[in-house]
Amino acid sequence: MANINDVAKLAGVSKSSVSRVINGNFEHMSDNTKNKILRAMKELEYSPNTLAQSLKKKTTKTIGIILSDISNPFWSEVLKGVQKECMRMGYGLMVSSSGEKEQIEKENILTLRNKQVDGLIINTTGKNTDLFNSLINEKYPFVFLDRSTDISNIDTVIVNNILGAKMSTQYLIDQGHRNIGILLYPLENKSPRIDRLEGYKEALKINGIQINHDLIKICEDQNGSGVEATKEMLALPTRPTAIFSTNTILNLEVIMGVKKAGLKLPEDVSLIGYDDYPWVPLLDPPLTTVSQPAFEMGVKSTALLIKKMKQKKQIKPKIIQLEPELMIRSSCLPPLK
Amino acid sequence: MANINDVAKLAGVSKSSVSRVINGNFEHMSDNTKNKILRAMKELEYSPNTLAQSLKKKTTKTIGIILSDISNPFWSEVLKGVQKECMRMGYGLMVSSSGEKEQIEKENILTLRNKQVDGLIINTTGKNTDLFNSLINEKYPFVFLDRSTDISNIDTVIVNNILGAKMSTQYLIDQGHRNIGILLYPLENKSPRIDRLEGYKEALKINGIQINHDLIKICEDQNGSGVEATKEMLALPTRPTAIFSTNTILNLEVIMGVKKAGLKLPEDVSLIGYDDYPWVPLLDPPLTTVSQPAFEMGVKSTALLIKKMKQKKQIKPKIIQLEPELMIRSSCLPPLK
């Protein structure tokens, strides 16, 4: 691979001049010099070493994203949006995944930072508060995606999860349901989970329905736990006539759980899931779900980060809240009398 | 952010010594010096600038992947495997997507190369032969993933697509089907598509079934074209009693197409799809598909690339061929008499 010196030598000029054409600073350059350099570059198939440029310019034109769980198809869709916006803006993208582990999240952040990426999109585990505070201190640009933390004043792209849960719970209530179960992954510090439970409770409260804690199931993260949880819930004396599932994986496990309990969907029990995909309408039964604008989340968070990186002086952080949408299909029916 | 000079100054030593402890070359260093440096590093919260290290060491410990189409959930699964193996081996990962465009693929490759990533995993559009040849010339390490090209002697991770198509076509024939339709995206130079058509034809041939070109539908890439293609095929005088779909997106479109044609799956027409996911068994009907080891493809291609990068002298390129598996569910029935 040829370098700037090779080009300079071949063109018979100094490397400063070559650098000028690399960076498009021709204004005061003779056409002759310029052409000589251009020709030499072509001949050597030269293209500048981005690493060296970055070291000097102190910017890599690359951002990093840290996902909590790359397994969830929801994040693939988000990633697609991130990727697209990066491409459009001429940025590179480094991807990593924390697997919901605080420690790995921390390492990933540190590694990416050392690689000098210009900014970070973080779908945080919700912990690591100290680290985030120190990033803020250093004025290192980052945005939170989908999940916020206790730390206020961070640019964030988020979906209205209270609304999503409220809408779907209300929809079930409107159909006549009173015993509505909800399945969640452990709340920990994760705002979407907390908010979805909150929205569920709010809807019940507004409608004067007592909260039954047996109908709130916290499933273990990641291992088919939703199937068992569903069966347990359906074995309850106060068996729910409807279930609200708060995660893509859980949606599938609830469907399996209901079948295993020997019950029929939606005749015996109604179901609303979370997140929407092209295949959801083709499930048996076609699932009513809360749809989140995943792709848009990716695009918006990237745009927000890039904007933040570009502005020299601190501007007031922005919280972009997107709205979920209830996709009504045929997995809900009024309860049997 | 502190740099190596700050540490050296604070510890009262030269930066060579600091560099030594960064790189773990303590053997001949006094404990005293070492401790002074360690303390200074901690105090300044120092961590080395990877960019500068890379420029000097001529290796970035980062690889790049170029996907043809990040939209397909299949690639999310592959990416998961790539990500995991990168993590395990201490490599960073840069992700880009060509959207099946030759020109964008080329730009992506060039950009990543300029960013000095140590190697590339390429799920190629199948064109860009000249570029690949020049990479080979420069001894720049890359592996092909899922698709191969005319260029021989490239490390490649691939799935046996002929077998996948043959297995599923044979399965349909065994059920008594003779009129079997196949849906494909444009073959262009894409080996999996070519091979799947080949496998389909081979199975027919072995069983003495004449190929009917009306039953081979090439759908336009990416726009619901599969729905129309299915309807057209089902309107044929020699209407197929079974359909073989060769892509995740097409699977869904065929299901929709059959419904729109007023036909029932699997009673009126059997269907085998390609690629498997947790939600496939929950579709209506539970879909029989050819399952590809997507995650494993990601892991294996990464491992192969890293191995290739590490060996100094050229070793004979390796083709890793993985096997697909037919996941039999209930979307196929013997044809009506």
Place this chain on the structure above:
DNA sequence: TTGAAAGCGCTAACAC
């Protein structure tokens, strides 16, 4: 309009 020289943050050969 162009070139010389310093320096981005680090490593490594060499000298002591």
Place this chain on the structure above:
DNA sequence: GTGTTAGCGCTTTCAA
């Protein structure tokens, strides 16, 4: 054991 020095490939003053 430790420091000096040159240099990775580039950009950017500054001077000519």
